[in-house]
Amino acid sequence: MGTAELAAGALGRATASPILAIGAGFIDLTPVWLKDFAIRTFGSNDKTVLLIGLGAGITIAALVIGLLSTPRLVFGLIGLAAFGTVGGTAALTRPVAEPIDALPSAVGALAGMAALALLARSVRPKPRPKPHPRHRASPIRHPETTAKGKVAHSTAPLGGDQATGPRSEWKNWPEHRSKDAPEPAPGAGAGIDRRRVLLTGAGVVGVAAVGGIGGRALLRRENVSKIRTRLRLPAPVSQAGPVPAGAQVRVPGMTPFRTSNADFYRVDTALVLPQVDPRDWTLRIHGMLAHPVELTFDDLLRQPLIERDISLSCVSNQVGGVLAGNARWLGVPLAPLLRRAGVRPGADQILSRSSDGMTLSTPLESVLDGRDALLAVGMNGEPLPVAHGFPARMVVPGLYGYVSATKWVVDLKVTRFATDQAYWTKRGYAERAPVKTFSRIDVPKPFARLTAGPIAVAGTAWAQHRGIDAVEWQVDDGPWRPARLAPVPGIDTWRQWVAEWDALPGSHTLRVRATDKTGTTQPEHRSPPVPDGATGWHSVVVTVT
Ligand SMILES: Nc1nc2c(c(=O)[nH]1)N[C@H]1C(S)=C(S)[C@@H](COP(=O)(O)O)O[C@H]1N2
Ligand SMILES: [Mo]
Numbered sequence: 001m002g003t004a005e006l007a008a009g010a011l012g013r014a015t016a017s018p019i020l021a022i023g024a025g026f027i028d029l030t031p032v033w034l035k036d037f038a039i040r041t042f043g044s045n046d047k048t049v050l051l052i053g054l055g056a057g058i059t060i061a062a063l064v065i066g067l068l069s070t071p072r073l074v075f076g077l078i079g080l081a082a083f084g085t086v087g088g089t090a091a092l093t094r095p096v097a098e099p100i101d102a103l104p105s106a107v108g109a110l111a112g113m114a115a116l117a118l119l120a121r122s123v124r125p126k127p128r129p130k131p132h133p134r135h136r137a138s139p140i141r142h143p144e145t146t147a148k149g150k151v152a153h154s155t156a157p158l159g160g161d162q163a164t165g166p167r168s169e170w171k172n173w174p175e176h177r178s179k180d181a182p183e184p185a186p187g188a189g190a191g192i193d194r195r196r197v198l199l200t201g202a203g204v205v206g207v208a209a210v211g212g213i214g215g216r217a218l219l220r221r222e223n224v225s226k227i228r229t230r231l232r233l234p235a236p237v238s239q240a241g242p243v244p245a246g247a248q249v250r251v252p253g254m255t256p257f258r259t260s261n262a263d264f265y266r267v268d269t270a271l272v273l274p275q276v277d278p279r280d281w282t283l284r285i286h287g288m289l290a291h292p293v294e295l296t297f298d299d300l301l302r303q304p305l306i307e308r309d310i311s312l313s314c315v316s317n318q319v320g321g322v323l324a325g326n327a328r329w330l331g332v333p334l335a336p337l338l339r340r341a342g343v344r345p346g347a348d349q350i351l352s353r354s355s356d357g358m359t360l361s362t363p364l365e366s367v368l369d370g371r372d373a374l375l376a377v378g379m380n381g382e383p384l385p386v387a388h389g390f391p392a393r394m395v396v397p398g399l400y401g402y403v404s405a406t407k408w409v410v411d412l413k414v415t416r417f418a419t420d421q422a423y424w425t426k427r428g429y430a431e432r433a434p435v436k437t438f439s440r441i442d443v444p445k446p447f448a449r450l451t452a453g454p455i456a457v458a459g460t461a462w463a464q465h466r467g468i469d470a471v472e473w474q475v476d477d478g479p480w481r482p483a484r485l486a487p488v489p490g491i492d493t494w495r496q497w498v499a500e501w502d503a504l505p506g507s508h509t510l511r512v513r514a515t516d517k518t519g520t521t522q523p524e525h526r527s528p529p530v531p532d533g534a535t536g537w538h539s540v541v542v543t544v545t
Helices: 003-011 018-029 032-069 073-092 100-125 134-137 149-154 165-172 194-220 225-229 297-302 334-341 362-367
Strands: 282-287 292-298 306-313 322-331 347-355 358-361 374-379 394-395 409-415 438-443 453-462 469-475 494-504 506-516 538-544
Touching: 003 018, 003 194, 018 073, 018 194, 032 073, 032 100, 073 100, 100 194, 165 347, 282 334, 292 297, 297 358, 297 374, 306 374, 322 334, 334 362, 334 374, 347 362, 358 362, 358 394, 374 453, 438 506, 438 538, 453 469, 453 506, 469 494, 494 506
Parallel strands: 282 409
Antiparallel strands: 282 292, 306 322, 322 374, 347 358, 347 409, 374 394, 438 453, 453 494, 469 506, 506 538
């Protein structure tokens, strides 16, 4: 694995590393229920958990290969070849694969086989000096086998010749020796050479460690964080409207109205963050267009930029979940770019592709209907963080991330839903996925212990691009009461709400529901995230004393 990492590092292709390729293949093959379980349970740490699991799996595979090699070395070698084949296949089936990506797995498998052969040889006892059978049978003594001949034999290559073979030597191992067989005299050349085993083992571990660390260091050369830090983005021609002073509800423990880049949720299929250098970046806009174009990053920055507050949420968010955030995005409006390229009649989809081969489909009408659909380059006053799509991503208010928010975007194809399907759509998610109206109680926290009297109940609600019109809350099965809504800069962000509760002692369930500006209230019925977003009212149980 270490030498494979080194080879991947030398190629400068993280996706050619067998462990990362197998991990990425695993992500693609993960059934939707397991993906939802992982996101629900581990949130943005899902990838760390996957890597730890992979490490455990590889350790088990290594143990199995080791056990297989005990009876016959060749079984272990076959095991390693199979392991390399899995790695190579995983690397070659990545959407961005090149044939060379099989190389690190091949190098790794060969190095593993060499290491196994060396290790197996080192634990093999030295052949016991004894006359060659053919010679024993012969009455004529060969000069070699006379007294001094033993010396000649003990310098024979370890592993013995064909006639004595490795198997017959197992008899020299203590467990195989019969009780009455004489102990081989110490230093007689029988038994395991500990020094040799240790040196071989240390050598193998050393090469693996140097390879692994070196490979990682080589891959770090691809890291674009420094380029990102030095990047200066132009000022917007149209600034975001002011955020009203009261947008942030002043209740301790309340969610911030603006999510910092560090706290912004992260959901994607990228096991290693794509490192896209803006100097090499281009965006191809093609498909059902009169004038397909290809933009460099400088071309993009020469367009008039606008800045907008837009909340983003994930279709995998459960009732009460935290897979949503609100940021100030700086970007180029997408609609004029497409209009200039001349959209042909009949097109209804933008199939966007990221540098790592991920695909997302966005309904064309949502991008062209006048909303602030952006090719974003900045987030909260900084260039996009690498984890959030540096150097450019899409942001479309009102749509779930998986149908709109392509990070590390490099290709936009104007097409039809009937022709092209994106990653999640192939896996059973809906083609069209406007965000569902959502409301959450942020304080008090679930199972909080409170003292009777006035208590602030507050939370966040969203229905991007429709806007939140009302939030109602309820204690136990009492009447629904209107919450006070905080002011918002527009309909594309989430909206905070607050209410005062005169809490009486006992155990209570607090519940919330929101109504969007089309007049539709969140349904009580709970449905899972698949295929187009979860529904249901959020509730919190608290104890008042
Ligand atoms: N390249 C790429 N872009 C992607 C995804 C992805 O897996 N790969 N996931 C999408 C999903 S499901 C969501 S919810 C948003 C999340 O964006 P964030 O990680 O910046 O919060 O990104 C979207 N863009
Ligand atoms: Mo998502």
